[in-house]
Amino acid sequence: MALRLAVQTFREGRLLSYRARQALWGYLFLLPSLALFVLVVLWPTLRAFYLSLYRWPLGEAGQRYIGLANFAALVQDELFRIALRNTLYFTMVTVPLTLILALAIALLLNRRDLPGKVPLRAAYFLPSVAPLVAVAFAWRWLLEPTFGPINWALRSTGLPGPGWLGSPQWALPGIMLMTVWRDLGFYMVIFLAGLQTIPSEIYDAAALDGAGSWRMLRHITLPLLNPTLVLAAVVAVIDRIQVFTPIYVMTSGGANFLPGGPLNSTRTLVLEIYFTAFRKLDLGYAAAETVVLFMILLGLTVLQLRLLERRFEY
Amino acid sequence: MHGARVRRAITRWGLFLTLTIGSALVLAPITFMVSASFQPLPEILRIPPALIPRAPSLQNYYQVFQAAPFLQYFYNSLRAALVTVVSVLLTSALAGYAFAKFRFPGRDLLFLLILSQLMIPFQLRMVTLFELVFRWRLIDTFPGLVLPGLVDAFGIFLMRQFIRTIPDELIDAARIDGASELRIFASIILPLLKPALAALAILTFMWNWEAFLWPLVVASSDAVLTLPVGLAKFGEQYLIRYDLQLAAATLITLPVLLAFLATQRYIVQGITLTGFR
Numbered sequence: 001m002a003l004r005l006a007v008q009t010f011r012e013g014r015l016l017s018y019r020a021r022q023a024l025w026g027y028l029f030l031l032p033s034l035a036l037f038v039l040v041v042l043w044p045t046l047r048a049f050y051l052s053l054y055r056w057p058l059g060e061a062g063q064r065y066i067g068l069a070n071f072a073a074l075v076q077d078e079l080f081r082i083a084l085r086n087t088l089y090f091t092m093v094t095v096p097l098t099l100i101l102a103l104a105i106a107l108l109l110n111r112r113d114l115p116g117k118v119p120l121r122a123a124y125f126l127p128s129v130a131p132l133v134a135v136a137f138a139w140r141w142l143l144e145p146t147f148g149p150i151n152w153a154l155r156s157t158g159l160p161g162p163g164w165l166g167s168p169q170w171a172l173p174g175i176m177l178m179t180v181w182r183d184l185g186f187y188m189v190i191f192l193a194g195l196q197t198i199p200s201e202i203y204d205a206a207a208l209d210g211a212g213s214w215r216m217l218r219h220i221t222l223p224l225l226n227p228t229l230v231l232a233a234v235v236a237v238i239d240r241i242q243v244f245t246p247i248y249v250m251t252s253g254g255a256n257f258l259p260g261g262p263l264n265s266t267r268t269l270v271l272e273i274y275f276t277a278f279r280k281l282d283l284g285y286a287a288a289e290t291v292v293l294f295m296i297l298l299g300l301t302v303l304q305l306r307l308l309e310r311r312f313e314y
Numbered sequence: 315m316h317g318a319r320v321r322r323a324i325t326r327w328g329l330f331l332t333l334t335i336g337s338a339l340v341l342a343p344i345t346f347m348v349s350a351s352f353q354p355l356p357e358i359l360r361i362p363p364a365l366i367p368r369a370p371s372l373q374n375y376y377q378v379f380q381a382a383p384f385l386q387y388f389y390n391s392l393r394a395a396l397v398t399v400v401s402v403l404l405t406s407a408l409a410g411y412a413f414a415k416f417r418f419p420g421r422d423l424l425f426l427l428i429l430s431q432l433m434i435p436f437q438l439r440m441v442t443l444f445e446l447v448f449r450w451r452l453i454d455t456f457p458g459l460v461l462p463g464l465v466d467a468f469g470i471f472l473m474r475q476f477i478r479t480i481p482d483e484l485i486d487a488a489r490i491d492g493a494s495e496l497r498i499f500a501s502i503i504l505p506l507l508k509p510a511l512a513a514l515a516i517l518t519f520m521w522n523w524e525a526f527l528w529p530l531v532v533a534s535s536d537a538v539l540t541l542p543v544g545l546a547k548f549g550e551q552y553l554i555r556y557d558l559q560l561a562a563a564t565l566i567t568l569p570v571l572l573a574f575l576a577t578q579r580y581i582v583q584g585i586t587l588t589g590f591r
């Protein structure tokens with residue numbers, strides 16, 4: 001009480017009212033971040049929507065308003081359709097595969113009496129921290145059709161070794177393989193953290209009731225882990241839709257590559273945006289493409305909020 | 315009872331064995347990469363691949379350093395990451411403090427505005443940022459490279475959440491003692507933020523170290539290129555020289571893995587602490 005009274009007296013002893021001074025300091029503390037935020041986040045974001053309505057070659061004459069013509073052209077654009085399809089294919093395969101494997105490893109690693117837990121966890125997590133470009137180059141060699149270790153292993157078990165990154169059919173699956181391998185550990189850590197929030201008393205009680213480990217998994221672990229699973233799935237989907245680096249490095253990068261891999265089989269959404277904006281310097285059309293990407297991601301985020309709302313009630 | 319214990323031990327060690335084999339598989343790509351980087355090209359292309367080099371040599375590394383200035387790239391990466399981390403920590407802590415502990419008109423609206431950016435992908439502003447950097451003649455310069463990352467909506471959000479847990483009485487008491495607002499921020503708020511700042515610093519550093527798309531767009535000369543983009547460019551130049559590619563890749567991977575093993579606990583904590591991203 002005495003403290004509060006003292007503060008009150010102190011506040012009233014100044015020229016400006018306490019409220020006005022507070023507001024002033026609030027704005028001052030906010031100023032550097034807000035100025036930067038407007039410059040590099042807010043303004044460019046709004047301008048992307050604006051540019052999507054324009055024909056806008058970089059720094060050239062001929063910039064003019066064309067309404068929704070960019071979007072109308074996108075609907076007709078064969079390459080953009082291919083990019084959408086490839087992105088969908090990539091996402092639909094890698095996300096379930098990554099999550100199921102990560103969950104399996106997390107469940108096995110979560111056993112209390114398992115020896116060597118910490119080094120095992122580190123081993124599975126290691127690929128997630130390895131530099132992506134570096135491991136993408138390593139995988140280009142691993143997937144090399146004739147001399148690569150992966151095809152050597154496949155052939156020695158009697159399986160045919162596909163052409164991987166050089167083949168229209170196998171280039172994207174090759175990159176999927178690498179992506180699943182690299183992301184596994186990250187989602188494993190997320191699941192392990194989720195598993196550790198489940199109180200062990202529940203398992204003890206279930207064991208007393210004679211429940212086996214399979215029933216405990218189905219009726220305790222998975223339901224209680226559900227919020228984490230949903231969140232991980234949506235984060236993974238949003239992340240995969242934006243895939244760029246491994247695609248660029250493994251099939252689409254330099255002058256010697258075909259842009260978009262063999263027969264455009266690895267052309268994905270962000271790669272398409274990259275080529276439109278920075279190789280063709282067609283900023284208006286690229287902005288329209290990013291708006292479509294944003295709409296897809298926004299839809300998924302809304303879906304995520306819906307799903308979490310419904311299922312958080314345990 | 316004895317039989318049950320034996321069965322438990324068998325499952326336990328069976329599990330351990332399965333997980334160990336699995337981890338060996340997961341580590342195999344990196345192991346093969348490191349091993350191959352010490353072998354000449356004909357050895358790398360030999361079938362079956364040799365996990366242990368027959369005659370290990372540093373020849374590939376020597377050639378890599380002659381072919382491209384990787385030390386320069388390393389320095390460029392480090393400089394960009396450090397500047398970004400300092401800027402993000404400072405702006406996030408300041409803005410987080412303002413949002414958490416001050417009342418001013420428009421506060422909630424501004425916070426909502428910043429929060430809404432968490433849902434917006436970088437690609438949406440990438441094209442227009444490029445135009446901005448182009449107009450300001452910052453293409454292929456250090457300021458152009460770091461500009462988009464100097465402030466982070468996620469960092470502001472994280473700091474606000476942490477600062478809200480600091481009791482108001484602490485700040486009021488300092489005001490009574492006559493401390494200036496800047497002093498309160500520097501000597502009361504910042505020290506209490508240390509764990510949160512550490513987590514944000516590690517995450518920001520890691521994202522920045524891995525950043526690829528923006529550096530690929532703006533950087534082209536050796537004085538600006540960061541490690542990931544420098545490596546990608548190098549790989550394009552020596553497209554079929556797997557020996558040089560693998561040596562360069564290993565060169566870039568090993569320090570990161572060593573840093574990871576040293577700070578593993580904090581990284582895992584950071585990921586679970588901040589949820590995702």
